[in-house]
Amino acid sequence: MDPAIRKKMRECEDTLWYSLGMDRIVMRLMDMYIDRPKNFILDIGCDTGRSFRVLSRYGDVVGVDKAREAREYADVSDQGKIFVGDAAHLPFDNNSFHIVTCFDVLYHRWVADDVGIMREAYRVLKSGGLFILKEPAFDWLRSQHDVLYETRHRYTRRELIQKLKAAGFSVQKSTYANFLLFPLAVFTRIIEKFFTRLHSIDSLCADVPVFKYFLFTEAWFLRFVSFPFGLSILCVAKK
Structure with missing residues (x-):
């Protein structure tokens, strides 16, 4: 990721509606399966x-990222430790973790083998351990933000399920998220077709606080349903 984008996101991600809403959804899934x-x-x-602020509620956390500069923005003194490493060759022994998470990573252009990363997650998980995955949905929903984030691919739920099974996992739950705001997002993408100027980095922090309540509502319903479409896909898989 461009260091300038990482710096901008670090400035606003703690209060951005999307971050807060997705935190709630991830916690709901973890509460259901852990x-x-x-x-x-x-x-x-x-x-x-x-x-780590969410994950530390469920145990001791370590992270791995290939970007050394990521550690410059990490406030993890009480919540976890970051290792510099490659997701395709994790610097950990077999059967080391009860839970492995991967949030919005596989879609990037520098990921050459997404199933290979899933297999690495499988390798370092203990027997019966959980892999929790979140990725952006639907390639036809690409926006100007995808250019800034250097998106390689946006997935479908069926596609992620097939890849997880190929890596050896048993999928426990799969669902789209950001379902309630999906029509608005589609409309916004259509409008963007007529205004092709690339979004500035500042646009990444554009906030509509009320939107987080749509995601809070989805989080509540996840115990009972899986959403048929949305802007993101979440999967819980078991080794």
Whole structure:
């Protein structure tokens, strides 16, 4: 990721509606499937370590990211440690973790083998361990933000399920998220077709606080349903 984009996101990600809403959704899924009070957790592609604030509720956390500068923005003194390393060759022994997470990593243009990264997650998980994955959905929903984030590919749920199974996992739950705001997002993409100027980095921090309540609502319903479409896909898979 461009260091300037990482710096800008670090400035606003703690209060941005999307971050807060997705935190709630991830916590809902973890509450549903994690029954151990204390776990050893790995976050692949942890970037600044912001995810540790959620993950540390469920155990001891370490992260791995290939960007050395990510550690400059990580406030992890009480929540975890970041290792510099390659997601395709994780610097950990087999059967080391109860939980592995990977949030918005596989879609990037520098990922050459997404199934290979899934297999690495499988390798370092203990038997019965959980892999929690989140990626952007639908390639036809590409926006100007995808240019800034250097997107290689946006996935479908079926595609991620097939890849997880190819890596050896048993998929426990898969769902789209950001379902309620999906029509607005589609409309916005259509409008963008007529205004092709690239979004500035500052646009990444554009906030509409009320939107987080749509994601809070989705989080509540996840115990009962899986959403049929949305802007993101989340999967919980078991080794």
